[in-house]
Amino acid sequence: MGLASAVGAADVAADVAAVALGERYQHEVKPLLATYCAGCHNLEKHKGDLDLGVYAADTEALRARKLWKQVATKVADGDMPPEDEAKQPSAEERQVIRAWTASLKTLDHPDAGPTTLHRLNRGEYRNSIRDLLGLDYQAGADFPKDDVSDGFDNIAETLSLSPFLMEKYLVAADDILERALLADSVVLRCGAGALDLVQNGKRQAGRPDGKQRLIDGAAELATTITVASAGDHVIAVRAGAERSAGAAPLLRIRVDGKEVHAARIAAPTTATDVITCTVPLAAGERQLTVIIAGSGSSGPTGDAVVVETVEVLRLAGGTSPAASSVLI
Known part of the structure; x- marks a missing residue:
């Protein structure tokens, strides 16, 4: 919630x-004052320099x-009405006045001091993009590490907004918008x-x-x-690898048996x-295959690879002139 929204919400609540409280005054408190107090505290008698008639409106x-x-x-102390008055409020009626008076503190607006606008940390940014757009954007890969105070990385006073981070925000916005x-x-x-797994001659x-x-x-x-x-x-293809030794595992992408891309899985499984x-x-219909080739070792002691997601998206604008003659 932004600062303006928070202030607006507080005003509405007040x-x-x-x-x-005004309704309670008119229906609960004012009748008691009229019965037990107004006889002495009015414009004519004005005892204690108090005229309750001034407070007819809530x-x-x-x-x-x-x-x-x-x-x-x-x-509450029994000082009012005086003991010699014939009409005395019951304990329940005295409590009505006390309870209403105590509730008046909800109308106070104590000054809590300046409020620091809260910048989203990397986790909050990722969750917000996912909730708003349904996209899994890994902010941790591009954004600098969030500042930590007392073990927490979500304290507004600690989270700074550097020019470098602002630049990253702009780049991320373009990327997210495109996706x-x-x-x-x-x-x-x-x-x-969701994809079939083929390994050691077996298909799962x-x-x-x-x-x-x-x-x-x-x-x-x-x-x-x-x-x-x-x-x-x-x-x-989103993937990561725990490397045993040597070069990182190789990921190959094939469409209808033809290799269209190959790259090393340099990222770890944790990021x-x-x-x-x-x-x-x-x-x-096209046959899509993602091939994981180890760095030279296999089996339990080889490279452990995590493949999280696979996406195929059609680019806006359809076929480009340069690509129209080399469709797979």
Whole structure:
């Protein structure tokens, strides 16, 4: 919530409280004052230099909080009405006046001091983008590490906004906007567990709700995609690897058996990264395969690779002139 929104909400809450207290004054407190107090504290007698007739309207009554505090004390102590008065309020009636007077403190606006605008930390930024746009944006990969105070990274006074971070925000906004606009052109967006796993000659079918895949050694992830219309498409695979030795594991992307991209999985499993390529695809069913090739070792002691998500998105604008003659 922004500062202006917070102030506005506080004002609305105070207005609601004032209306409720005004109604209680008219229906609960004022009748008691008329019965037990107004006979002495009126314009004519004016005992104690007090004329309760001035407070006939609840708006006037709510302004006299200091007065009602004194009244409540005298009523609670039994000083008012005086002992020689024939009419005396019951204990329950005295409590009504005390309770209403105590509730007046809800109308106070204590000065809490200056408020620091809260900048989102990396986790909050990622969650906000996911909730608003349905995109999993890994802010931690590009944004600088958040400042920490007393073990917490979400304290407003500690979270600074440097020119470098502002530049990263602008770059991220362009990236997020581009991905959001591509949402209507999604060919495939799923967890890697939705793809079939082929390893050691065995095929394990994927599940529609499958999440990530943990792969130990060489393996393939395969699925069939349906391309609605020909054009340039982005294939994106989010993965990370725990390296045993030597070069990082190699990730290869193939469409209909033809390799279209290859890259090393440099990111660790704790901070996965996206490997992408732009490929012209023809309309119709296409066979998509993601191949994990180890760095030379396999089995339990080899490279452990985590593949989290696989996406295929059609770029806006359809087929580019340069790609129209080389559709896969």
